[in-house]
Amino acid sequence: MTDTDEKAVHIIGGGLAGSEAAWQLAERGVPVRLYEMRPAHNTPAHRTGYLAELVCSNSLKSLVLPSAAAALKHELALMGSFLLKEALHNRVPAGMALAVEREAFARAVSQKIAAHPGIQLVHEEITSLAPLLAAASTQQIIVATGPLSSDALAEDIARMLGREHLAFFDAAAPIVEAESLDRQKLVSQSRFDKGEGAYLNALLDKEQYLALVASLVRAERVTLRSFEKRELFSACQPIEEVARSGVDALRYGALKPIGLTDPTTGKRPYAAIQLRAENTRQSAWNLVGFQTNLSFAAQEEVIRRIPGFEQVSFVRYGVMHRNTFLNSPEVLGSGFELPSEPRLRFAGQITGTEGYTEAIASGLFAALNAYAALRERSAPVLPDTSTFGALVAYATTGETRHYQPLHVNYGLMPPLSQKPRGKRERYAAYAERAIAATRAMREANSQLDFLPAYELPHFDHLRQER
Ligand SMILES: Cc1cc2nc3c(=O)[nH]c(=O)nc-3n(C[C@H](O)[C@H](O)[C@H](O)COP(=O)(O)OP(=O)(O)OC[C@H]3O[C@@H](n4cnc5c(N)ncnc54)[C@H](O)[C@@H]3O)c2cc1C
Structure with a gap:
C-alpha cells in the first residue's frame, strides 16, 4: 500500500451501489479505490466485466408518481445521483417505467468511472477485510458486494460479525x-x-x-x-x-x-x-x-x-432466491457503519435494501456518510418521511424483528397527519411529503456538498390516460 492508498476510500464491489458511491466521493474530491472482481472472477448471474451490470430485468421500475418507486427516483435526482442520470440517458421505451439498454448503461458507467481521475479501478477479488482495515488508520471502507458476494469474502464477513448475522438465501413470506x-x-x-x-x-x-x-x-x-x-x-x-x-x-x-x-x-x-x-x-x-x-x-x-x-x-x-444479506438492524448503525469499527460500512443489497434503484440510493447514502466521517462534518439524517429514509430506518433500528430485505414502499412510512380516503390520494400525499422532506434535507445539509440536482421527465399525459 502507498500513502495515496491510505487516504483513499476503498470500495469493494463495482455494482450499482459501489459505482454510485465511488462517483459521489470522487466528485467531492475524495480519492477512491474501487475493487471489482469481474471479469476474472464472475458471479453466477453477471455476464460481463462491466460495472453496474443489471443481472435480470432491465427495468428500474416506475417513473410515475405517486408510486413509491417514482418518489425514490425524485429523491435520488434531488441528491444528484450519478447512476440514475446515466439510466435516464440510456432509456429505452417502456411506458411509465424507466427501462435501460442494459449493455449501453453498464458500458457508459464503466467508461466514466474508469476515466475519472479520482477513481482507481482495480479488477481484483477481495477475500478478506483485515488487510484493508490494518493498512490505514484514517480511511473508510464501503463493502458493496451485493446479493452474490464472493464466497471467500462472505465467509470473512460471517466470521467477523457472527455467522447468525449473515444470510445466504432468502426464503421470505x-x-x-x-x-x-x-x-x-x-x-x-x-x-x-x-x-x-x-x-x-x-x-x-x-x-x-x-x-x-x-x-x-x-x-x-x-x-x-x-x-x-x-x-x-x-x-x-x-x-x-x-x-x-x-x-x-x-x-x-x-x-x-x-x-x-x-x-x-x-x-x-x-x-x-x-x-x-x-x-x-x-x-x-x-x-x-x-x-x-x-x-x-x-x-x-x-x-x-x-x-x-x-x-x-x-x-x-414472497421470494426464494440466493441472497447474501446482513441482519442489518442488529449489526449496522444509522449510517450503515459497523458501530465497533466505524471506518467500515456497507451499501447495496448486502444491507437488505432490495432492488436496483434502492441499491443506487444506498450507495449514495453510504458515500454521504463516508464523506461526512472523513471531513469530520455532521452525518446526513434522511427524513423517515422520505421513501429511502423510511427504508434506512427499518433496516437500522434495533426494534425491527425478523428482518427481511425490502423495496421502498409506503407501508414503512410514518402515518400521514390527515389521511385521504382513497389509496391513490393517500399515495400521492406520501409521495409529496417524501419529495418535500428530501428537498428540505438537502437544503439543511450544505456541509455534504451535494452534486447538482436535476429534473425527471414529466408524465402528466400518462397520468391522465390511466
Ligand atoms: C439473480 C438476481 C436477479 C435480480 N433481479 C432484480 C431485478 O430484476 N430487479 C431489481 O430491482 N433487483 C433485482 N435483484 C436484486 C438487486 O437489486 C440487484 O442484485 C442489485 O444489482 C444489487 O446491487 P448491489 O450493488 O448491491 O450488488 P451488485 O450489483 O450485484 O454488485 C456487487 C458487485 O460486487 C462484485 N463482487 C462481489 N464479491 C466481490 C469481492 N469479494 N471482491 C470484489 N468484487 C466483488 C460483483 O462482481 C458485483 O459487480 C436481483 C438479484 C439477483 C441475485
Whole structure:
C-alpha cells in the first residue's frame, strides 16, 4: 500500500451501489479505490466485466408518481445521483417505467468511472477485510458486494460479525400493507391468548381451507436458476410444496389453529393464517410461514381469495432466491457503519435494501456518510418521511424483528397527519411529503456538498390516460 492508498476510500464491489458511491466521493474530491472482481472472477448471474451490470430485468421500475418507486427516483435526482442520470440517458421505451439498454448503461458507467481521475479501478477479488482495515488508520471502507458476494469474502464477513448475522438465501413470506386489510374479517389474537393479541389471524373453515390448498397446488411457480435450486434444498420449504405433500399438511404445519378461538363460534377454527407485525407502527404485516416461490401474479391471485385480503396491497412478495444479506438492524448503525469499527460500512443489497434503484440510493447514502466521517462534518439524517429514509430506518433500528430485505414502499412510512380516503390520494400525499422532506434535507445539509440536482421527465399525459 502507498500513502495515496491510505487516504483513499476503498470500495469493494463495482455494482450499482459501489459505482454510485465511488462517483459521489470522487466528485467531492475524495480519492477512491474501487475493487471489482469481474471479469476474472464472475458471479453466477453477471455476464460481463462491466460495472453496474443489471443481472435480470432491465427495468428500474416506475417513473410515475405517486408510486413509491417514482418518489425514490425524485429523491435520488434531488441528491444528484450519478447512476440514475446515466439510466435516464440510456432509456429505452417502456411506458411509465424507466427501462435501460442494459449493455449501453453498464458500458457508459464503466467508461466514466474508469476515466475519472479520482477513481482507481482495480479488477481484483477481495477475500478478506483485515488487510484493508490494518493498512490505514484514517480511511473508510464501503463493502458493496451485493446479493452474490464472493464466497471467500462472505465467509470473512460471517466470521467477523457472527455467522447468525449473515444470510445466504432468502426464503421470505409476503408482507402486506395494514391499510389494505379488511380488519372486520380478521381476528386479533395470540395462541392461547398469550401476548395480548399480538397477531392478526385469518380464521378459515374447512371449505375455505380446502379452496386455499387447491389454489396453492395449481398456482404458477417461478423457475429457479440452477445455482439457487441447491440452496432451496436446505432452506425451509415453500408453502405450495407443503400443500402438494398432502391436503392436511398445512393444517398441521404453518396454518395450524391450535390455541386460537373463533369468536363467532367459540370453537377452534379449522385452520388459521397468522399475520405478524413487521414494525412497531404495525403498518405492515407478514404472513407467517407463507414463504413461497409462486410468481407474483399467482401470489396476488391466491392471497386475495383469503377472507380479509380481497383488496390487499403487497409491501413485498414472497421470494426464494440466493441472497447474501446482513441482519442489518442488529449489526449496522444509522449510517450503515459497523458501530465497533466505524471506518467500515456497507451499501447495496448486502444491507437488505432490495432492488436496483434502492441499491443506487444506498450507495449514495453510504458515500454521504463516508464523506461526512472523513471531513469530520455532521452525518446526513434522511427524513423517515422520505421513501429511502423510511427504508434506512427499518433496516437500522434495533426494534425491527425478523428482518427481511425490502423495496421502498409506503407501508414503512410514518402515518400521514390527515389521511385521504382513497389509496391513490393517500399515495400521492406520501409521495409529496417524501419529495418535500428530501428537498428540505438537502437544503439543511450544505456541509455534504451535494452534486447538482436535476429534473425527471414529466408524465402528466400518462397520468391522465390511466
Ligand atoms: C439473480 C438476481 C436477479 C435480480 N433481479 C432484480 C431485478 O430484476 N430487479 C431489481 O430491482 N433487483 C433485482 N435483484 C436484486 C438487486 O437489486 C440487484 O442484485 C442489485 O444489482 C444489487 O446491487 P448491489 O450493488 O448491491 O450488488 P451488485 O450489483 O450485484 O454488485 C456487487 C458487485 O460486487 C462484485 N463482487 C462481489 N464479491 C466481490 C469481492 N469479494 N471482491 C470484489 N468484487 C466483488 C460483483 O462482481 C458485483 O459487480 C436481483 C438479484 C439477483 C441475485
